[in-house]
Amino acid sequence: MDKLLKSISYIFHPLLMPIIGVAYYYYISPRFIAEQILHAKLISLLILTIILPILMFFLLRTLGKAQTIHLKTTRERIYPLALNCFITILVIKRVITATQSLELYYFFIGILISNMACLTLAIFKFKASIHMIGISGLFMFFIAIGVQFGINITGTLAFVALAMGAVATSRLHLNAHTSKELIFGFFVGLIPQLLLINFWM
Structure with missing residues (x-):
């Protein structure tokens, strides 16, 4: 059970949520998107949102600014x-612009707001769950694009809702967060995506 709950934290790692959101958007979107553009966007996002943060972490660890990949303290x-x-600002400026895809543009604006809120909380020594921020933001975005495109994605939403519960259980079991930190994380991820719907739907 310990191994299963620990693996859930890696499978639904917050670094993976942006590219999962973009890939799913392209998958269900009824709009024509050239295959070359799609591949270019996904590769760019893979580099910027996954590979670059991992490399940055190892640099920070070398400099003594971070101890573990789990970032156990607010200072880390x-x-x-x-x-x-x-990195998110770079994505908004160079990879996912408003002229190319308004839905994805505001998805990343929401991610930026959530990151800034989490950073502010960390400065004030409160450790909101980044795992919950990532998956709750993704959940709200999926609801929004399902409504926007008029597509029934209840199966996907049910899976993500179950994944949220599994992530919360995993983080509690591993003593990575308290219930309060998980609840804060849930709302910090979900609310920006919910509010930004007004700008693109």
Whole structure:
């Protein structure tokens, strides 16, 4: 059971949520998207949102600014979250622009707001769950694009809802977070995506 719950934290790692959101958007979107553009976007996001943060973490660990990939203390979170905010801005400016895809553009604006909120909480020594921020934001985005495209994705939503419960259980079991930190994480991820719907739907 310990191994299963620990693996859940890796399978639904927050670094994976943005590219999962983009890939699923392209999968269900009824709009024509050239295959070359799709591949270019996904490769760019893979580099910027997964590979680059991992490399940055190892650099921070070498510099003594982070001890483990789990970022157990609020102090360890400040530099990675600040760097992630910068990377998200880069994505918005160079990879996912408003003229190319309004839905994805505001998805990343929501991610940026959530990251900034999490960073602010970390500065004030509160450790909101980044895992819950990532998956709850993804959940709200999936609801929104399902409504926007008029597509029944209840199966996907049920799976993500179950995944949220599994992630919360995993983080509690591993003593990575308290219930309060998980609840804060849930709302920090979900609310920006919910509010930003007004700008693109």
